[in-house]
Amino acid sequence: MSLRPALGTVLGSGSARAGVEHWWSQRVSAVASALLGLWFIYTLLTLPSLDRVALIAWLADPVSATLMLLFLLATFWHSALGVQVVIEDYVHHKALRVLGLLAARYLHLLAGGAAAVSVLKLSFGEPA
């Protein structure tokens, strides 16, 4: 039997109430990622070419740009939640786990943010 106080054993494990919210967010982002992922693959396969001019022409259409931003939001969100669970399940060293969770979350925000700004720049920027 451990003599550690109850608080000491749960610190760093997250709020007991956060579970349902996480579970539901994962499902919401999963359905969105699946549908928008299908759209993204279909789009890649049907673009006339993958050169920069074709990319700009594609994103100049507000519908494409909107769907692309939603695709990025859904997938980066879903990915952040999924990677979080993997770190929580497999990284048992407490300090490493907290560092990993922080790094993963910030990396998702950084890469997702940069990708979204790039889409906006391509969409609003002057034609190539």
Added chain:
Amino acid sequence: MYTMVLSISHRISGVFQSAGLLLLAAWLVAAAAGEPAYEHASGWFALPWVKLVLVGWLAAFWYHFFAGLRHLAWDAGKGLDKASARRSGAWVVVLAVLATVGCLLAALPLLGVGS
């Protein structure tokens, strides 16, 4: 045993796609940076081993897609018994392979095969 392999594969294919999101971000950032940067990035994406990673990303997407549908069905309380789980698992693998091969055939021109 076989359903355990499918279960861990869902996580592995998910983490693999998370890494792929970095490639997606790099591709978009390069395009936004301008023509020289995009040319440089296109050179990277044309490398055989990067193409292989992209094919792996495609396979991971389709596996995760169908396995995810299976998870959503479980969330709804359907197909939880052992026989159903084994059957749906086989369907996930078959559909993922078919969809991956189908997309690859459609993408042959993009991958620079035959062009």
